[in-house]
Amino acid sequence: MNVLLIYPEFPDTFWSFKHALKFMRKKATYPPLGLLTVAAMLPSEWDKRLVDVNVTRLTEEDLAWADYAFIGSMLIQRESARKVIKQCKEVGLKVVAGGPLFTSEHEQFEDVDYFVLNEAEETLPSFLADLENGRARRVYTTSQFPDIRTSPTPLWKLADMSKYASMNIQYSRGCPYQCEFCNVTQLFGRRTRIKTAEQIIDELDSFYNLGWRGAVFFVDDNLIGNKRCLKKELLPSLIEWQRDHVGITFHTEASINLADDELLMQDMYKAGFNTVFVGIETPDEASLDECGKKQNKNRDLAEDVRRIQRAGMQVQAGFIVGFDNDTPSIFQRQIDFIQKSGIVTAMVGMLQAPAGTKLFERLKREGRLLGSTSGDNVDGTTNIIPNMDPDIFREGYKNILRHIYSPENYYQRIKTFFREYKAPKIKTQIKFAHILAMFRSMYHLGILGKERNQYWNLLLWTCFHRLELFPMAVTFAIYGYHFRKVSKLHVL
Secondary structure, three states: OEEEEEEOOOOOOOOOOHHHHHHHOOOEOOOOHHHHHHHHHOOOOOEEEEEEOOOOOOOHHHHHHOOEEEEEOOHHHHHHHHHHHHHHHHOOOEEEEEOHHHHHHHHHOOOOOEEEOOOHHHHHHHHHHHHHOOOOOOEEOOOOOOOHHHOOOOOHHHOOHHHEOEEEEOOEEOOOOOOOOOOHHHHHOOOOEEOOHHHHHHHHHHHHOOOOOOEEEEOOOOHHHHHHHHHHHHHHHHHHHHHOOOOOOEEEEOOHHHHHOHHHHHHHHHHOEEEEEEEEEOOOHHHHHHOOOHHHOOOOHHHHHHHHHHOOOEEEEEEEEOOOOOOOOHHHHHHHHHHHHOOOOEEEEEOOOOOOOHHHHHHHHOOOEOOOOOOOOOOOOOOEOOOOOHHHHHHHHHHHHHHHOOHHHHHHHHHHHHHHOOOOOOOOOOOHHHHHHHHHHHHHOOOOOOOHHHHHHHHHHHHHHOHHHHHHHHHHHHHHHHHHHHHHHHOO
16 A cells, blocks of 8 residues: 655744745744654555655655545645645545544545544544455544554654754643633543653654754643643653753743743753743733633733743743723733733734634624634634624734834844843754854845844844843744734735
């Protein structure tokens, strides 16, 4: 059997970093972790190829070679997935589809031959057995959540790692919280299921031994969902692993209550974690109560952010406007919070209601849904009818983006962050690609760019005050260029 594993293209979005990646001659931020895991679950005697459309073209030769195409996709890749499916069907290639997009919307893809939905550890074995016996059904689904200690090491050898800015790895699935707008618990449950520390070390070794020395993203929706095992098993293993290897930096996602555990933050810092994404959503207590974000309530969120920064981890954060309790004052309050807290990478989106969430069901009952969510949190769209006047809502949202990503405010926010940030324990290895990116930034941003004054001011300020953070200053300048391009493309 020849199996072609296809990952559809991401559109130009906040998290694609497409405009930033060009400075380093990288094609995509991360490889398709889900597809590479599925590849490792397929029979070893099958021949496998990966075509990540984000880094290479899907060719006629690829399609002619294959007996089956396995496509994995998220919501935001919807249109590209349709295009890929069409290409496969035009040459008579059978298509097997899975991942969050198809788990949520498989009824909308009539041309797909087989759907292997939910988590592959649970549904893929049944499909493969039925396929071998010539009696495969069209849809395989389950309400069960598998033990991910049975999940294999992804088949990294299929990926051209030189095309990516970072590798990725998964320690846990599930989240103990039930935010009204989030579909994580619907997809993966509230119980945090974890891999063993030995599995994670094996996965690290698998791409380390292939030559990877760059950053690694732990894709967990909430890394601290099982704090006991994280503190007693994984972090000690990572700290020990770092001692015996050229240091690798990690970034991840966690809830804001990470700030409550100083010892946990210290161990994450020692293990190499230097960035954490946090869903802050809003500084408004009534809106936090509305959406069930109980872990964010009754806190000084700005001080929590600073506490994490002082522990040596940059805080990236998500923000939402459009809750029923929001008034027109929320737009300036969001701006003030972001600027005050020094959150450089601030993802601000209109409230959306993904299918299967509590929010979706509530707004459906209230007759306030406007079709499907785009899957892109920062494209200036929403699939809900807000309580606020729609014109005020759209203009207020645009004003946030204009403000926080204007060069003056963006570069000022970097300095605010640097004043708090404890330099990382493990330094990123400086390679030729980084030096090339620095000189390209000097040309495109420091000479040609409208932000040239802010750019040079930041670099000089960093040289005099936080020289050890100079590479990070260049990186943030490049990120800001990307964020402005995306904002202008979709919203402004």
